[in-house]
Amino acid sequence: MRVVVTGGAGFLGSHLCEALVRRGDAVVCADDLSTGRLENIEHLRHLGCEFVRADVTMPLEVSGTVDAVAHLASPASPPDYLRLPLETLAVGSRGTENALRLATQHGARFVLASTSEVYGDPLVHPQHEEYWGNVNPIGPRSVYDEAKRYAEAVTTAYRGRRANTGILRIFNTYGPRMRPCDGRVVSSFIVQALSGEPLTVYGSGDQTRSFCYVDDLVRGLVAMIDSAEAGPLNIGNPQELTVRELAQLVLEITGSSSAVEYHPLPQNDPTRRRPVVTRVRDALGWSPEVSIEEGLRRTVQWFAARPDAVAAAALA
Numbered sequence: 001m002r003v004v005v006t007g008g009a010g011f012l013g014s015h016l017c018e019a020l021v022r023r024g025d026a027v028v029c030a031d032d033l034s035t036g037r038l039e040n041i042e043h044l045r046h047l048g049c050e051f052v053r054a055d056v057t058m059p060l061e062v063s064g065t066v067d068a069v070a071h072l073a074s075p076a077s078p079p080d081y082l083r084l085p086l087e088t089l090a091v092g093s094r095g096t097e098n099a100l101r102l103a104t105q106h107g108a109r110f111v112l113a114s115t116s117e118v119y120g121d122p123l124v125h126p127q128h129e130e131y132w133g134n135v136n137p138i139g140p141r142s143v144y145d146e147a148k149r150y151a152e153a154v155t156t157a158y159r160g161r162r163a164n165t166g167i168l169r170i171f172n173t174y175g176p177r178m179r180p181c182d183g184r185v186v187s188s189f190i191v192q193a194l195s196g197e198p199l200t201v202y203g204s205g206d207q208t209r210s211f212c213y214v215d216d217l218v219r220g221l222v223a224m225i226d227s228a229e230a231g232p233l234n235i236g237n238p239q240e241l242t243v244r245e246l247a248q249l250v251l252e253i254t255g256s257s258s259a260v261e262y263h264p265l266p267q268n269d270p271t272r273r274r275p276v277v278t279r280v281r282d283a284l285g286w287s288p289e290v291s292i293e294e295g296l297r298r299t300v301q302w303f304a305a306r307p308d309a310v311a312a313a314a315l316a
């Protein structure tokens with residue numbers, strides 16, 4: 001297969017490019033490097049992964065055959081999309097339309113990397129795919145949430161015109177290649193623990209998330225590319241933790257004696273989040289395999305091997 005991965009130089013995208021290259025696919029990574037890094041895919045460039053520097057909000061053309069388009073381009077960390085509000089709306093709307101057009105022109109499979117954020121601050125727990133969500137359309141997170149909701153709508157409209165599209169709703173995912181200073185909770189806590197800085201828990205820390213290790217997630221993404229499933233399918237690890245529990249776990253795994261500090265909770269921060277994953281299990285035979293303890297150990301190891309990046313992130 002020849003697969004176009006938009007956002008392929010980012011955290012998830014680079015792991016997807018790697019998984020595809022490893023099984024023998026040709027990959028075109030289209031990325032504007034706004035939150036991604038070329039070094040994430042440098043090791044794949046002689047193995048059949050071609051890099052095209054492109055902003056996918058502009059018309060996207062790829063010569064040669066294209067069998068699938070995986071659309072991952074979008075800032076994903078809250079500090080990134082709050083810093084890039086218009087860009088986030090543009091890539092979720094125009095960027096998704098351009099990626100869909102590219103897939104349609106080539107008669108290719110299209111997979112949208114959507115998000116659990118379409119459920120907003122959910123009033124139904126755990127979240128199943130029939131739930132419509134509770135999103136504040138003018139809140140600070142709306143630039144991301146509403147862009148992804150529009151992306152799902154336009155993907156569904158193309159499906160209505162017989163395009164082979166699929167939607168995955170990705171829940172919080174972590175692992176090697178997260179940017180140490182991206183501000184997400186897992187990378188922040190690991191950087192703080194390794195640097196002896198206090199762990200910054202927002203609010204009481206009673207809010208929950210369900211964290212999926214990147215290798216599990218990418219296995220599901222590949223299965224979705226290979227299928228003709230429409231979705232939407234939730235994908236994530238249903239093991240739910242409070243942010244305070246996550247902080248304790250990071251302290252145990254790193255052996256750090258950092259303190260835990262409490263900071264104000266960001267506006268509209270979702271209170272609870274846990275996926276129902278029966279649909280993805282039935283449709284793709286997918287379930288997560290890596291426990292949070294094991295996944296965090298592997299992630300900590302990766303960060304610990306990069307002391308300069310960790311030190312720079314701790315100072316930022």
Ligand code: NAD
Pocket residue numbers: 006007008009010011012013030031032033034035036037054055056057071072073074075076077080091095113114115116169170171172173174
């Ligand atoms: P990331 O920021 O590491 O990667 C996003 C990539 O998209 C970056 O390489 C960035 O440079 C690129 N990009 C952004 N705007 C672009 C544009 N206009 N044109 C071309 N490239 C552009 O984030 P990630 O965590 O790897 O997330 C990847 C995708 O998965 C996103 O669509 C995100 O919404 C979705 N997702 C991620 C998570 C998670 O926990 N990581 C959860 C839910 C959904």
Ligand code: UDP
Pocket residue numbers: 077078172183184185186188189200201202203207209243265266269270
């Ligand atoms: N969070 C935290 N400390 C941090 C970063 C985040 O307590 O340094 C909290 C954040 O308020 C949220 C949870 O951790 O409740 C997950 O945040 P993240 O930005 O990783 O993902 P998202 O909010 O998009 O699920």
